[in-house]
Amino acid sequence: MEASAVEASAAHPIFAPLRDLLERAGPVGLPDLERLNALAEASDVRTESGRPVRFVAPDAAAGRYGGYELRVFETGCIETRPGSRHDYFNALAWLSFPRTKARINALHVAAIPGEKGRRGRLRDLLTILDEGGAVVCCSDAELVALAREHRWRELFWERRARVRAHLAVHVLGHAVLEQAHRPWPGITCKVLFAPAGCDPDRAAHAWLGALPAEASPALLRAFPVFGLPGWHPGSSERAFYEDARYFRPLRADGTMPSGVGRAAAARRKSRRAEESPGSAEQNAG
Numbered sequence: 001m002e003a004s005a006v007e008a009s010a011a012h013p014i015f016a017p018l019r020d021l022l023e024r025a026g027p028v029g030l031p032d033l034e035r036l037n038a039l040a041e042a043s044d045v046r047t048e049s050g051r052p053v054r055f056v057a058p059d060a061a062a063g064r065y066g067g068y069e070l071r072v073f074e075t076g077c078i079e080t081r082p083g084s085r086h087d088y089f090n091a092l093a094w095l096s097f098p099r100t101k102a103r104i105n106a107l108h109v110a111a112i113p114g115e116k117g118r119r120g121r122l123r124d125l126l127t128i129l130d131e132g133g134a135v136v137c138c139s140d141a142e143l144v145a146l147a148r149e150h151r152w153r154e155l156f157w158e159r160r161a162r163v164r165a166h167l168a169v170h171v172l173g174h175a176v177l178e179q180a181h182r183p184w185p186g187i188t189c190k191v192l193f194a195p196a197g198c199d200p201d202r203a204a205h206a207w208l209g210a211l212p213a214e215a216s217p218a219l220l221r222a223f224p225v226f227g228l229p230g231w232h233p234g235s236s237e238r239a240f241y242e243d244a245r246y247f248r249p250l251r252a253d254g255t256m257p258s259g260v261g262r263a264a265a266a267r268r269k270s271r272r273a274e275e276s277p278g279s280a281e282q283n284a285g
Contacts (some may be wrong), residue, residue, distance in 0.1 A: 012231070014225065021092055030082075040095060047076050055091050086175065104208065129173070132190055133171075137170065139197075143155060173189060186226075
């Protein structure tokens with residue numbers, strides 16, 4: 001995408017919570033390590049091991065620290081490739097969700113020794129949240145119930161005024177933020193719900209801290225973020241919300257349809273080279 005088009009797309013509502021960071025982090029989608037590190041230092045962003053987080057150029061010798069998550073935990077260094085939008089938004093996620101990102105990293109590191117080479121469902125959950133997660137802040141019980149029950153037309157169309165007034169989505173997943181430069185209706189986050197007006201980073205951090213050892217991705221709910229009023233040109237038409245390819249109902253047994261929440265990942269399969277360092281080893285199956 002042309003640089004000017006990338007800059008224009010950053011005006012989309014999905015980036016509103018990041019507006020201040022976007023203005024200070026340098027050209028959208030182009031990692032500027034000096035600026036990113038100045039922001040990390042100013043906010044004292046650290047791993048749960050106490051290491052200051054720093055964004056660094058890829059280093060062929062970094063493998064001496066073991067896998068990606070262990071390297072981040074032990075050194076605080078996050079490899080960030082020049083020209084990589086995926087890595088740029090990973091850096092912005094660390095800056096906007098510092099507690100959450102540090103907790104995700106620490107939980108990965110704690111779980112790895114007991115896995116015997118086969119990643120468990122807890123780490124699947126962590127990866128999905130990291131790549132495609134969001135916090136839905138809303139205290140309107142009816143709106144939350146409609147979202148949990150996948151009653152998308154009722155939520156996004158029939159209650160759209162209330163959604164605009166009382167529901168806010170804060171996207172953590174850097175893969176979703178990367179995808180949002182080319183919006184399409186199938187971009188779907190996996191979300192957790194929190195009260196309106198809360199700090200989404202603190203809410204997600206606390207949610208992760210309460211996870212049981214047997215936690216799985218089933219604890220996260222699918223949420224087609226581009227159904228939010230005004231987020232996609234089609235959202236001005238009722239028929240938009242009747243397209244079951246993107247706005248899928250729950251199954252009769254109350255479970256989510258297969259594949260829900262993987263839309264962003266599916267669009268990225270042909271772009272594995274654009275994954276953040278080590279993300280291939282984390283990618284949810």
